[in-house]
Amino acid sequence: FTEVSARSGLRIQNPATGLPMAKTLAVAPIDLNDDGWMDLVVANDTVQNFVFTNKHDGTFQEVGAQSGVAFDSYGQTRGAMGIDAARFRPDRALGIAIGNFANEMNALYVAQPTKDTLVFADEAITEGLGPASRLLLKFGLFFFDYDLDGRLDILTTNGHIEDDIEKVQANVHYRQPAQLFWNGGGNQTFISATAAEAGEDLFQPIVGRGSAYADFDRDGDLDVVMTQIHGSPLLLRNDQALGNHWVRLQVIGPEGNPEAIGAWIHLRTEDGRRISRQVMPTKSYLSQSELPINIGLGRSKISEARIRWPDGHEASFMAQPEQTTLLRRN
DSSP, X not given: OOOOHHHHTOOOBOTTTOSBOOOEEEEEEEOSSSSSSOEEEEEEXXXXXXEEEEOSSSOEEEOHHHHTOSSOTTSOOOBOOOEEEEEOSTTOOEEEEEOOOTTSOOEEEEEOOOSSOOOEEEOTTXXXXXXXXXXXXXXXXEEEOTTOSSSOEEEEEEBOSOTTGGGTOTTOOSBBOOEEEEEOOSSSOEEXXXXXXXXXXXXXXXXXXXXXXXXXTOSSSOEEEEEETTSOOEEEOOOOOOOOEEEEEEEEOOTTOTTOTTOEEEEEETTSOEEEEEOOOEEBTTEEOXXXXXXXXXXXXXXXXXXXXXXXXXXXXXXXXXXXEEEEOO
């Protein structure tokens, strides 16, 4: 290997000291401007977040401050931990969700409808992801459709770093429950789910760190793994029984990218909804989720399905509900 961080534009230095600026805990690879090239969003702890846009020549340009992702709404840095990015609303707006330190809300940077300019705004408060998360220290975080209704929900895995934090902050605990934010699709997108709705096991207090999802039992819905300090990993089986339809897509790319990392799946359902999912296992905090894509359809079915491969080639395909479809790029 050859170290190319500096010449590729990925080594950011503090202009005052000349020392590396980053304190990185997670990264989200995502095509931010829909130009077919992978960009990077970097979650940094107590220093500004980075956004690296791909310049198509092996180099990147850091535009975190200009794009609105570097700081919070008051121009302050936060203790950013886990990260994920997805198109989570009916308007297919791209959202970057970041779990932050205790006494800091989750961030939800949403792409704004501007022309030829990459601009995000933190909509965590208005979208229902902010205030409920303030007291918790969020590590693992990802978008996933836990009830197969076709809308992406958010799960955070939480736990403090100080085992005696209660001595100085009585309302903050070392062991903390996970949070599940259900995407209801309304004016306030996310609503905090309760144990009555998602089961008590999901919310047992742990010193949570990494988290990932996969359909372990192959029943169509996504199960969850959480890691914890001072304990074994938790495997949480999803036993929802709402009767919603789903499809599972196994995507195989060509030589050089056999997992088809970066491919986009675009579906249109018979009830008029548009659903987009990226093939990207890298998400959360020190975690990787499964590569096959499970997509919930609610009570509807697919009317149109297309894949855009990482090289830009697009193709239509057919997928039957409650089955796995293999998509291969020849």
